[in-house]
Amino acid sequence: MEITVDQMYQIENKGHDMGFLKKFMMENAGAAAVRRLLTKFDDVASKNILIFVGLGNNGGDGLVMARHLAGYGSNVTVMLLGDPEKIKTEESNWNWSILKKMPSVNLMSGNSLDFDFKPDIIIDGILGTGISGEIREPYASAINYINNTDCYKFAVDVPSGLDPQTGNTANIFTKCDMTVTFHKMKEGIPKRKDLTGELYAEKIGIPVEAEEGIV
Ligand SMILES: NC(=O)C1=CN([C@@H]2O[C@H](COP(=O)(O)OP(=O)(O)OC[C@H]3O[C@@H](n4cnc5c(N)ncnc54)[C@H](O)[C@@H]3O)[C@@H](O)[C@H]2O)[C@@H](O)CC1
Numbered sequence: 001m002e003i004t005v006d007q008m009y010q011i012e013n014k015g016h017d018m019g020f021l022k023k024f025m026m027e028n029a030g031a032a033a034v035r036r037l038l039t040k041f042d043d044v045a046s047k048n049i050l051i052f053v054g055l056g057n058n059g060g061d062g063l064v065m066a067r068h069l070a071g072y073g074s075n076v077t078v079m080l081l082g083d084p085e086k087i088k089t090e091e092s093n094w095n096w097s098i099l100k101k102m103p104s105v106n107l108m109s110g111n112s113l114d115f116d117f118k119p120d121i122i123i124d125g126i127l128g129t130g131i132s133g134e135i136r137e138p139y140a141s142a143i144n145y146i147n148n149t150d151c152y153k154f155a156v157d158v159p160s161g162l163d164p165q166t167g168n169t170a171n172i173f174t175k176c177d178m179t180v181t182f183h184k185m186k187e188g189i190p191k192r193k194d195l196t197g198e199l200y201a202e203k204i205g206i207p208v209e210a211e212e213g214i215v
Pocket residue numbers: 008009011012025026029054055056057058059060061088126127128129130131132133134135136137139156157158182183204
C-alpha cells in the first residue's frame with residue numbers, strides 16, 4: 001500500500017497531536033534505518049561512516065543514525081550542510097544538541113568537502129519529502145561528492161533529488177545501494193529502484209488511528 005507525501009505529512013501531524021511526538025518518530029526512523037544498514041555488514045565497528053545531513057528532518061534522521069552507529073563502534077563523521085543555527089525543527093535541533101555532547105561523533109558543518117579519511121559507508125540524510133525544485137548549494141556539491149565516491153551508500157527515506165511523490169528527479173540526485181523509507185511507501189519511490197537500491201519501508205510507531213480519515 002503506497003501513500004502520497006501529502007498524506008504522510010497529515011499522518012505525521014495527527015500522530016504528533018495524539019502525543020506520539022515527531023521526536024519519537026525521528027528516533028524510531030533512525031533506529032530502524034541503522035538496523036537495516038547493519039544487515040549488510042558483519043561488523044561496522046571501526047568502519048568510517050560519513051553522514052551528510054540537511055537542515056530539515058531528513059537530516060534529523062541522519063543525526064539519530066549517527067548516535068546509534070557510534071554505539072556500534074563506528075568512526076562516525078556528521079557533515080551538516082549549513083549553519084547549525086539554521087537547523088529547521090525542534091526535533092532535529094534536539095538530536096544535534098545530543099551529538100554536541102558526544103566526542104565519539106565527529107561533527108562538521110559548513111561547505112568544505114575535503115575529509116581526511118576515505119568513507120566505507122556514506123549516509124544520505126540530505127533531502128527527503130521536503131524537496132522542492134532544482135538542487136541548491138551546498139546540497140548540490142554534497143550530492144556530487146556522494147556520486148563520485150566509491151563506497152556503500154544508504155539513503156534516508158529517499159535518495160536525495162528523487163521526488164518521493166512523482167518519482168521525477170531534480171537536476172542532480174544520489175544513486176544508492178539501499179533506501180529505507182518510513183511508515184509507508186510513498187508513491188514515487190518504487191519507480192526508481194535504479195536509484196534506491198534495496199528498498200524497505202519501516203514502521204516507526206505512529207498510532208494506526210493517526211491514519212483515520214487520511215488513508
Ligand atoms: N513524515 C514522517 O512521518 C516522518 C518524516 N521524517 C523525516 O522527515 C523528512 C521530511 O523532513 P522536512 O519536511 O524537514 O524536509 P526535508 O528534510 O526533506 O528537506 C527540507 C530542507 O531541505 C531544503 N530544500 C528543499 N528543497 C531543496 C532544494 N531543491 N535544494 C536545496 N535545499 C532544499 C529546505 O529548505 C529544508 O531546509 C522525511 O523525508 C523523513 O526523512 C522522519 O523524521 C520520521 C517521521
